[in-house]
Amino acid sequence: MSSPATSKASDCFRLKGSMFTLSMIELIHYSAIEFSNQLSRTVNQAPRFFQQMPVVxxxxxxxxxSTPDFKEIIEICRSLKVNPVGIRGGSDAMVENAFTAGLPSMGSVTPSPSPQRAQTSSPQPAAVEPSLVPARIIDRPVRSGQQIYARNTSLIVLAPVSAGAELLADGDIHVYAPLRGRALAGINGNTQARIFCNALEAELLSIAGQYKLSEDLQHSELWKQSVQAMLEDESKLQLSPLSLS
Known part of the structure; x- marks a missing residue:
């Protein structure tokens, strides 16, 4: 009989928790032709960015x-080099059909209790004011392939961010240097988050899931300028000049 040390050494994998940022395709209604055409237009804006991208x-x-054809959705996505990995939300029938097609459920957003229900519920103790979470500060260059995440706080970068690097934050993102990689603020759904940088050369800017790609950004008069990005009406990402004087 092998010893515990021998058995452990022969294990072929280790199970570890991790965090990944996944883009979502939100279906408003489903038509194979419309879905294929719109996804094709989107991918053609930045083919390298969408190459093998996992999406929910x-x-x-x-x-x-609704009765979306999940096998059809998978085929359309993969024909455009996009890789669907699961679904979010949907009725019981949709979840079952999606799983049969090879797309597991990743849960859904839990609705907030209605005001009426909240009024009739038993009294709750006063909420405790959350403690301040200091911003995460990075004072070295962020290289291609690196990912830096500021959980439950903002991210401040004092050095250049290379193409291929990724900045993630639940709060704001500040880059006091050229931003050439990807910056995703408010990734927990915080629509009040903002992105600040003193030289916009980014591959992607995203706030609470709303994003602009490099192709859109380069056509802006603010390309390579100091800018701030924020959401307008919590749904449209807007850029504006940022004065650092």
Missing amino acids: ISLEHLADD
């Missing part, structure tokens, strides 16, 4: 009686 198919805006 969100069904939360679909009517419960």
